[in-house]
Amino acid sequence: MASTETTPAQDAGSVEAGLDALETTAAGRPPFSQTFKNKILPPVIAIAVVLVAWSLLHPVVDDPTKLPSPQDVWSEAEDQWLKGTLLEYIWGSVSRGLLGFLLALVIGTPLGLLVARVRFVRAAFGPILSGLQSLPSVAWVAPAVIWLGLDNSVMFTVILLGAVPSIANGLVSGVDQVPPLFLRAGRTLGATGLRGTWHIVMPAALPGYVAGLKQGWAFSWRSLMAAEIIAQSPDMGMGLGQLLEVGRTNSSMATVFLAILLILFVGIAIDLLIFSPLERWVLRSRGLLVKS
Amino acid sequence: MATTLAKAAESVEFAARLEHVSKSFAGPGGQQLVLDDISIDVAPGEFVTLLGASGCGKSTLLNLVAGLDRPTAGSIATDGRPALMFQEHALFPWLTAGKNIELALRLRGVPKTDRRAKAEELLGLVRLRGAYGKRVHELSGGMRQRVALARALAQESNLLLMDEPFAALDAITRDVLHDELTRIWAETGVSVLFVTHNVREAVRLAQRVVLLSSRPGRIAREWTVGIPQPRRIEDAPVAELSLEITDVLRGEIRRHGQH
Numbered sequence: 001m002a003s004t005e006t007t008p009a010q011d012a013g014s015v016e017a018g019l020d021a022l023e024t025t026a027a028g029r030p031p032f033s034q035t036f037k038n039k040i041l042p043p044v045i046a047i048a049v050v051l052v053a054w055s056l057l058h059p060v061v062d063d064p065t066k067l068p069s070p071q072d073v074w075s076e077a078e079d080q081w082l083k084g085t086l087l088e089y090i091w092g093s094v095s096r097g098l099l100g101f102l103l104a105l106v107i108g109t110p111l112g113l114l115v116a117r118v119r120f121v122r123a124a125f126g127p128i129l130s131g132l133q134s135l136p137s138v139a140w141v142a143p144a145v146i147w148l149g150l151d152n153s154v155m156f157t158v159i160l161l162g163a164v165p166s167i168a169n170g171l172v173s174g175v176d177q178v179p180p181l182f183l184r185a186g187r188t189l190g191a192t193g194l195r196g197t198w199h200i201v202m203p204a205a206l207p208g209y210v211a212g213l214k215q216g217w218a219f220s221w222r223s224l225m226a227a228e229i230i231a232q233s234p235d236m237g238m239g240l241g242q243l244l245e246v247g248r249t250n251s252s253m254a255t256v257f258l259a260i261l262l263i264l265f266v267g268i269a270i271d272l273l274i275f276s277p278l279e280r281w282v283l284r285s286r287g288l289l290v291k292s
Numbered sequence: 293m294a295t296t297l298a299k300a301a302e303s304v305e306f307a308a309r310l311e312h313v314s315k316s317f318a319g320p321g322g323q324q325l326v327l328d329d330i331s332i333d334v335a336p337g338e339f340v341t342l343l344g345a346s347g348c349g350k351s352t353l354l355n356l357v358a359g360l361d362r363p364t365a366g367s368i369a370t371d372g373r374p375a376l377m378f379q380e381h382a383l384f385p386w387l388t389a390g391k392n393i394e395l396a397l398r399l400r401g402v403p404k405t406d407r408r409a410k411a412e413e414l415l416g417l418v419r420l421r422g423a424y425g426k427r428v429h430e431l432s433g434g435m436r437q438r439v440a441l442a443r444a445l446a447q448e449s450n451l452l453l454m455d456e457p458f459a460a461l462d463a464i465t466r467d468v469l470h471d472e473l474t475r476i477w478a479e480t481g482v483s484v485l486f487v488t489h490n491v492r493e494a495v496r497l498a499q500r501v502v503l504l505s506s507r508p509g510r511i512a513r514e515w516t517v518g519i520p521q522p523r524r525i526e527d528a529p530v531a532e533l534s535l536e537i538t539d540v541l542r543g544e545i546r547r548h549g550q551h
């Protein structure tokens with residue numbers, strides 16, 4: 001052992017450095033051309049295919065009260081834009097939807113935590129919460145109108161009943177899937193009780209929670225649109241559901257189509273702009289997402 | 293009261309003291325005795341390895357000492373709350389390597405301003421100075437175990453419990469980590485209770501090797517290892533003692549096949 005000049009400690013250090021270098025690889029960002037080819041081009045092509053099919057189908061049906069042409073819908077959009085009402089319709093729904101969703105977040109999060117962590121609460125409310133999730137919250141529009149009258153509180157009630165169960169259930173399943181090893185590791189570090197919930201359980205449950213948020217948003221938007229279409233009143237302000245109803249009463253299929261497309265578009269846009277990046281960030285930072 | 297936490301301020305003559313500890317679990321055929329009448333003392337600064345075949349109750353015993361579970365009978369006293377290093381690294385994937393260590397510091401009450409420097413220092417101790425901002429999944433298996441060791445050391449416990457921490461690593465990495473652990477043990481003066489089923493690893497590291505028999509786990513024999521550190525796993529005295537211990541271990545296992 002004395003024949004080498006290095007001390008065992010130095011030797012271990014250099015071997016270790018070599019092993020570390022061998023075992024780690026640097027991953028870079030893919031170039032833009034690749035992102036374009038893999039992420040942007042396919043949906044653009046899909047949209048183009050739908051538009052072409054629509055244009056081909058239009059002369060076959062040949063009845064603008066049943067199927068408007070893409071140009072009709074486009075000029076309807078232009079019309080609404082020039083009147084200045086298009087953004088009002090969109091913003092009316094988006095602001096209601098996001099506000100309702102935030103409210104659902106504030107209620108659903110502590111509720112989910114209570115159900116997940118307190119045995120009695122889980123036994124009492126867990127099944128109800130799962131049941132509510134499968135009940136379409138449109139069912140609540142009629143009673144909500146009777147109880148609350150025709151105003152915005154109906155919208156928020158329906159959004160909450162749609163989104164709160166999703167958010168709470170997402171958190172519950174997130175907490176249930178926390179590996180016991182993390183809980184035990186936390187306990188040996190001294191994270192017990194509330195400190196354990198804050199430092200270990202909550203961050204460990206984040207992926208499930210974010211999945212719940214994503215679903216909660218989809219449910220919020222769906223419920224809100226249903227409520228806007230069903231509950232009509234001048235006090236309600238403008239929204240995409242109202243736009244659809246306007247098209248129906250005026251027998252303008254182009255307006256109806258515009259409303260449907262906008263509802264679809266806004267729902268997807270919010271998911272793409274807020275929830276998908278959030279989910280990807282959470283998963284990627286934990287190494288749970290393989291870069292494609 | 294099964295567990296007494298002795299205060300560090302008093303002069304204690306042990307880092308851990310297990311007296312007649314037994315543990316049984318509710319099994320399919322009634323109570324299943326896993327650990328039977330285990331008494332071990334770990335002196336302050338001592339390095340003890342617990343050696344036993346798979347399933348003999350080593351992890352169960354460490355969990356008891358760590359306070360994660362309660363013994364069915366007997367008493368366990370430790371000098372403060374022990375730190376525990378698991379077989380799987382058990383690092384939190386939502387935190388970077390550095391933040392994992394800082395969480396341990398924070399839970400111990402180290403003020404925010406000191407944590408960063410302390411975490412860097414601990415990473416330096418396990419020779420991972422550059423890994424502060426790395427995510428757990430960006431580290432190799434050996435690096436993860438070293439971060440886990442640094443996190444355990446961050447607790448500044450008088451007793452470090454290690455549950456087969458190197459079992460999943462390749463032989464070269466394991467050798468290097470043996471050297472590191474021996475160095476850190478000598479530098480910090482921490483007492484170590486190290487569990488393994490690898491006889492050579494036990495002899496390579498320990499001042500004292502305690503052999504557990506299986507089903508139920510009982511203390512079969514103890515050896516004091518007088519070979520001076522630094523040792524290597526290939527050294528002749530290590531191999532010689534390992535052979536002796538392996539023979540006894542084989543005898544223990546053979547007994548189970550005879551009835």
Ligand SMILES: Nc1ncnc2c1ncn2[C@@H]1O[C@H](COP(=O)(O)OP(=O)(O)OP(=O)(O)O)[C@@H](O)[C@H]1O
Nearest residue numbers: 317318326344345346347348349350351352353489
């Ligand atoms: N929570 C439990 N409930 C019931 N039986 C258990 C429990 N934990 C452990 N056992 C049993 O106790 C015995 C010892 O388990 P333990 O995990 O302590 O073994 P080990 O020596 O650590 O094994 P290995 O070397 O494979 O890690 C096993 O037979 C196991 O089935």
Ligand SMILES: [Mg+2]
Nearest residue numbers: 350351352455
């Ligand atoms: Mg084990």
